[in-house]
Amino acid sequence: MNSSGERPVVDVAFQGGGAISAAEKVDRAKVLKRLRFGDDAFRHLTRAAAIAVLVILSGIIFSLVYGSLPAIQKFGIGFLFDESWNPVTEKFGAIAPIYGTVLTSLIAMLIAVPIGLFIALFLTELCPMWLGRPIGIAVELLAGIPSIIYGIWGLFVFAPFLQQYVQPFLISAFGNVPVLSNLFAGPPYGIGILTAGLILAIMVLPFITSISRDVFDAVPPMLKESAYGLGCTTWEVARYVVLPFTRVGVIGGVMLALGRALGETMAVTFVIGNAHRISGSILAPGTTISATIANEFTEAVGDIYTSSLILIGLILFVITFIVLAFARLMLMRLNARLGK
Amino acid sequence: MATLASGASSPLYAKRRRKNVVTMAMAYAATGFGLSWLALILGVLFWEGFSGLSLRVFTEMTPPPGASGGLLNPIIGSLVMTFLAVLIGTPLGVLAGTYLAEYGRYDRLSSVVRFINDILLSAPSIVIGLFIYELMVAQMGHFSGWAGAVALAVIVVPVVVRTTEDMLTLVPDTLREAAASVGLPRSLMIQKVAYRAARAGMITGVLLAIARISGETAPLLFTALNNQFWTNNMNAPVSSLPVVIFQFALSPYKDWQELAWTGALIITMAVLALSITARFLGGERKKS
Numbered sequence: 001m002n003s004s005g006e007r008p009v010v011d012v013a014f015q016g017g018g019a020i021s022a023a024e025k026v027d028r029a030k031v032l033k034r035l036r037f038g039d040d041a042f043r044h045l046t047r048a049a050a051i052a053v054l055v056i057l058s059g060i061i062f063s064l065v066y067g068s069l070p071a072i073q074k075f076g077i078g079f080l081f082d083e084s085w086n087p088v089t090e091k092f093g094a095i096a097p098i099y100g101t102v103l104t105s106l107i108a109m110l111i112a113v114p115i116g117l118f119i120a121l122f123l124t125e126l127c128p129m130w131l132g133r134p135i136g137i138a139v140e141l142l143a144g145i146p147s148i149i150y151g152i153w154g155l156f157v158f159a160p161f162l163q164q165y166v167q168p169f170l171i172s173a174f175g176n177v178p179v180l181s182n183l184f185a186g187p188p189y190g191i192g193i194l195t196a197g198l199i200l201a202i203m204v205l206p207f208i209t210s211i212s213r214d215v216f217d218a219v220p221p222m223l224k225e226s227a228y229g230l231g232c233t234t235w236e237v238a239r240y241v242v243l244p245f246t247r248v249g250v251i252g253g254v255m256l257a258l259g260r261a262l263g264e265t266m267a268v269t270f271v272i273g274n275a276h277r278i279s280g281s282i283l284a285p286g287t288t289i290s291a292t293i294a295n296e297f298t299e300a301v302g303d304i305y306t307s308s309l310i311l312i313g314l315i316l317f318v319i320t321f322i323v324l325a326f327a328r329l330m331l332m333r334l335n336a337r338l339g340k
Numbered sequence: 341m342a343t344l345a346s347g348a349s350s351p352l353y354a355k356r357r358r359k360n361v362v363t364m365a366m367a368y369a370a371t372g373f374g375l376s377w378l379a380l381i382l383g384v385l386f387w388e389g390f391s392g393l394s395l396r397v398f399t400e401m402t403p404p405p406g407a408s409g410g411l412l413n414p415i416i417g418s419l420v421m422t423f424l425a426v427l428i429g430t431p432l433g434v435l436a437g438t439y440l441a442e443y444g445r446y447d448r449l450s451s452v453v454r455f456i457n458d459i460l461l462s463a464p465s466i467v468i469g470l471f472i473y474e475l476m477v478a479q480m481g482h483f484s485g486w487a488g489a490v491a492l493a494v495i496v497v498p499v500v501v502r503t504t505e506d507m508l509t510l511v512p513d514t515l516r517e518a519a520a521s522v523g524l525p526r527s528l529m530i531q532k533v534a535y536r537a538a539r540a541g542m543i544t545g546v547l548l549a550i551a552r553i554s555g556e557t558a559p560l561l562f563t564a565l566n567n568q569f570w571t572n573n574m575n576a577p578v579s580s581l582p583v584v585i586f587q588f589a590l591s592p593y594k595d596w597q598e599l600a601w602t603g604a605l606i607i608t609m610a611v612l613a614l615s616i617t618a619r620f621l622g623g624e625r626k627k628s
Binding site (some may be wrong): 011012022035036038039041045046047048049050052053054056057060061063064066069077089114115116118119121122123125126127137138140141142144145146147148149150151152154155156164202205207209213233234235238255256259260262263264265266269270280290292293297308309313316317321324325 | 449
């Protein structure tokens with residue numbers, strides 16, 4: 001501590017209180033009582049703040065459940081499996097947005113996880129020190145860029161590019177392959193499930209990279225050096241030493257990224273197309289839970305419509321809560337193993 | 341290992357080397373691939389955003405379609421709501437973090453709060469928007485800047501709790517013991533000793549929280565809504581930069597889209613500046 005200045009710290013108790021000036025005759029018992037009171041007050045204050053965090057969470061759950069009660073009462077459990085979404089007849093179901101949410105996140109993970117792990121491998125094992133730090137910092141800065149930036153880029157640059165070059169190619173290349181022809185059917189809209197998945201992949205990539213790099217860095221050098229000493233190649237060290245050692249951490253990091261992808265709103269809303277139907281083709285427009293809420297909530301008229309939107313919000317919260325809780329448990333297990 | 345005896349030319353050794361070369365090439369390729377996408381996004385953003393950047397952007401209100409204008413009211417709206425959110429969220433977050441690190445480091449309540457806080461840290465922000473809508477907008481009967489600020493504050497809290505706890509945990513116990521040994525009560529020890537030692541890190545946390553909320557769109561969509569005009573009434577709908585970008589980018593008007601790009605550039609620059617400052621202040625901070 002370099003800031004303990006002019007006077008001994010103990011005097012703080014007598015001079016710092018404000019009400020008690022040094023000139024006054026100090027009544028020791030009184031001062032001690034004041035201090036005890038202040039001490040208790042501060043402790044209770046911090047405890048209340050900690051409990052407030054729990055209150056926020058229960059507030060979220062309570063308000064979502066309260067807001068979605070009309071829809072729950074009207075549709076019951078069937079809401080989960082109903083594909084219709086019709087504001088005119090007030091008939092709503094959640095399966096189309098759930099399907100879109102899960103599918104876009106799945107596409108994102110399939111692409112971003114291997115690439116992210118390979119980049120982390122590059123950063124921890126291959127890259128020279130002088131290059132590793134700037135790339136690491138760049139990746140972390142990019143992880144902080146707001147998602148609306150990815151959205152606007154997706155809408156104006158990426159979707160037209162896909163529409164013009166990539167999607168016609170996919171359609172013609174897989175047109176005659178049995179299963180894939182359904183997956184890549186339909187006209188090239190540009191926007192749709194695939195585009196949203198790809199944007200999400202680009203968005204969570206820095207996130208996965210940064211977490212797995214931290215996790216890979218936590219492997220004790222001794223373990224790696226022993227493997228190298230036995231004559232292992234870099235790949236064998238990564239595959240048979242680093243990855244098994246960090247498995248829970250990597251799974252935790254991936255789940256954390258999945259939680260982000262599932263709940264991501266702006267990057268998806270721009271390019272998903274907001275169509276409430278389930279189409280076999282991933283080129284077709286679809287919707288996700290968050291995109292539906294973002295697009296329709298302010299324009300929703302009527303209790304049932306609003307309440308249905310809140311209900312799918314509740315479903316999204318439950319899904320992400322489970323995924324994130326699982327992620328945290330995994331990361332906690334890794335930390336316990338490292339003795340932190 | 342048989343390969344050692346048979347030397348470097350054995351087929352097994354060659355196979356292992358081939359595999360290594362292939363996978364390492366993939367690692368290089370993945371890095372190049374990943375970084376080039378991100379460079380591309382930033383490149384386009386700067387290209388599109390800079391062309392529209394002028395003094396007008398900072399001095400004029402958002403225009404109706406077809407007219408010229410700037411982004412003054414959303415910029416001010418964002419600044420005010422961010423400021424209020426930090427004002428509400430920081431004390432709460434610092435106090436909760438203090439409890440986790442100082443009073444209840446090992447108790448049951450802390451481990452629950454820590455777990456819940458980590459989940460709130462990555463909870464979908466649109467759900468937080470719905471929460472504040474139910475809590476404030478539905479109760480008051482109208483959208484308001486206050487609701488937007490509170491929604492952002494809910495996002496600030498977990499970030500500040502996390503960094504405060506991490507930074508206070510790093511303060512050596514000997515400092516606390518020294519303070520206690522001269523008779524300093526615990527609350528004063530925390531305020532006068534621990535906070536000072538952890539100050540840089542705690543400020544970093546607040547900066548990171550600001551960076552986080554300055555680009556948040558989803559929680560503002562149906563709390564603060566949007567406002568085409570200047571307002572200094574926080575009880576009315578207030579426009580914010582991200583929401584205006586969202587609205588303008590999806591509009592069919594060319595000049596609105598151009599303003600959206602410019603706004604996106606401004607937000608990105610602000611966020612990058614904040615996170616660089618935070619890094620600089622906090623040094624090598626361990627992330628979650």
